[in-house]
Amino acid sequence: MLSRRRFIQSSALAALPALPFGLSMPLFAQSAGRQTLQIPPLMEGSRREGVVHYDLTVQSGQSNFLPGLSTDTIGFNGSFLGPTLRLKNGDDVSINIDNQLDEDTTVHWHGLHLPAAADGGPHQVIEPGRRWQAQFQVIQRAGPFWYHSHRIDRTGEQVYHGMAGMLLVEDEESQGHELPSDYGVDDIPLIIQDREFNEDGSFSYINSHQDIMFGKHGDTILVNGTVDPVFVPRTRKVRFRLMNASNARTYTLAFSDGRAFQQLGCDGGFLAQPLTMTELTLASAERCEIVVDFSDGAPVNLISKPLPANSPYRMRGMMGRMHGALSDQAFHILAIEPQSSLQTSAAIPPILTEVPDYEAVGIDRQRRFELGMVMGMGMRGGRGGGNAQQFSINGQSMHMVNINERVPLGSTEIWEIxxxxxxxxxxHIHHGQFQVKSRNGRPPHAHERAFKDTVKVAPGETVQVVMEFLHYADPEHAYMYHCHILEHEDNGMMGQFVVE
Ligand SMILES: [Cu+2]
Structure with missing residues (x-):
């Protein structure tokens, strides 16, 4: 299959500022010209009789990512991706989803704590032409969440074509802090995705066993659906809501001049205190909030570096030898060019929140989850459920009629992966947020000591997470747990549990 490299113009490479890390950066390069970073529209819903209503329509369309070419895509209320939904903790919300596709879909509220029947997992199918209504109370700390297709066997393909959007939860604590919060001005969503294009401009989805084995990777980066984007800060400090909405790729995000930034939180809430960082590694579905200071007015690039040589997340063994290059790829993500005069920003508060200790209430039970995949010639490819034997959890591949775990309501459990x-x-575990308790028996990293719903588990690693199962007992409707490399999920690395 022809790759994007066909389209690369050398002039675009010359426009990239020098990189400090000795990277051979431009191999996976950008379009012929920079485009202003698109900002998804903000949807705050309309309040009627005590309920906040949102309306989303899933629709097919065409998008123009590449000069002179159009790409068939899927979006919410548009042709690609969807509006940023803003929800307030404590609100009762009702979200209408109208499916105007000619295929089934579902819409999952990734990271939110809500009833299983409202979760939008593989069982909440929306047939073509039909409407699904998700109604729930927001019981959630402030943070960056997202929504995306969770259709059985075809999540990867639907998300790849655009079925994803950001969802921001605010609470009294987040609104009480003097943090950058002017959406689109100094509070900026960055939905990062990689795509491979065919010569005619269409997306190239799965066309090899490798695309399933390693998950679908592409050589062109989209940020909020923008190729080669540039963002112009108007304020000294900018808060970025970083979201890895790629099907499979892991990014190690940093700035091209090595500048430090403040991490405020991860998937499901604030860290106790801001953390000074110079890089962070986000796997598929992970999010992170950071604040960056542009007071010096200097242009800089957000980049993705190769995984460090000693990173536990690199591929190992035969996979590493054959495909370790995936871990070595570097990308230009976003050009940042501050305007000449910048508005002042408030100082970041030294204390952001109190992170309660889930373990303190006592552990009722421990469960173990063994991730498995079969290497090599056994791969049959395809996305059909009938082929889903390559990937497993505890030796079993996802099947819609199997409930793998039953968790008593009100319990606190350690899940060991x-x-x-x-x-x-x-x-990733549905139902809500967990805390990382340990990695191979050692304490979690400082940057993951908050609430998370998706956790990286390195080759050979054992990760323990602690989770509370509260509020919603329903023996009929299942929640999912799965690998968030979407091609692994679609091919069986997923299981189901009920809270009862
Ligand atoms: Cu996986």
Whole structure:
């Protein structure tokens, strides 16, 4: 299959500022010209009789990513991606989803704590022409969440074509802090995705066993659906809501001049205190909030570096030897060119929140989850459920009629995830947020000591997370747990549990 490299103009490469890391950066390069970073419209909903209503329509369309070419895509209320939904903790919300596609879909509220029947997982199918209504109370700390297709066997293809959007939860604490919060001005969503294009401009989805084995990777970066984007800060400090909405790729995000930034939080809430960082690694579905200071007025690039040589997340063994290059790829993500005069920004508060200790209430039970994948010639490809034997959890591949775990309402459990494969898997659990308790028996990293819903599990690693199962008992409707490399999920690395 022809790749994007056909389209690369050398002039675009000359426009990239010098990089400090000795990277051979431009191999996977950008379009012929920069475009202003698109900002998804903000949807705050309309309040009627105590309920906040949102309306989303899933529709097919065409998008123009590449000069002179159009791409068939899927979006919410538009042709690609969707509006940023803003929800307030404590509100009762009702979200209408109208499916105008000619295929089934579902819409999952990734990271939110809500009833299983409102979760939008593989069982909440929306047939073509039909409407699904998700109604729930927001019981959620402030943070960056998202929504995306969760259709059985075809999540990867639907998300790849555009079925994703950001969802911001605010609460009294987040609104009480003097943080950058002017959406689109100094509070900026960055939905990062990689895509491969065919010569005619269409997306190239799965066309090899490798695309399933390693997950679909592309050589062109989109940020909020923009190729080669540029963002112009108007304020000294900017808050970025970073979201890895790629099907499979892991990014190690940093700035081209090595500048430090403040991490405020991760998937499901604030860290106790801002953390000074110079890079962070986000796997598929992980999010992170950061604040960056542009007071010096200097242009800089957000980049993705190769995984460090000693990173536990690199592929190992035969996979590493054959496909370690995936871990070595570097990308230009976003050009940042501050305007000449910048408005002042408030100082970042030294204390952001109190992170409660889930373990303090006592652990009722521990469960173990063994991630498995079969290497090599056994791969049959395809996305049909009938082919879903390559990937497993505890030796079983996802099947819609199997309930793998039953969790008593009100319990607190340790879920221990062991990765015996040769590549990293980002493990996601529905129902709500968890805390990372340990990695191979050692304490979690400082940057993950907040609430998370997706956790990287390195080859050979055992990660323990602690989760509370509260509020919603329903023996009929299942929640999912799965690898968030979407091609792994679609091919069986997923299981189901009920809270009862
Ligand atoms: Cu996986």
């Amino acid at each position: 062991h990765n015996g494969t040769m590549m990293m898997h980002p493990f």
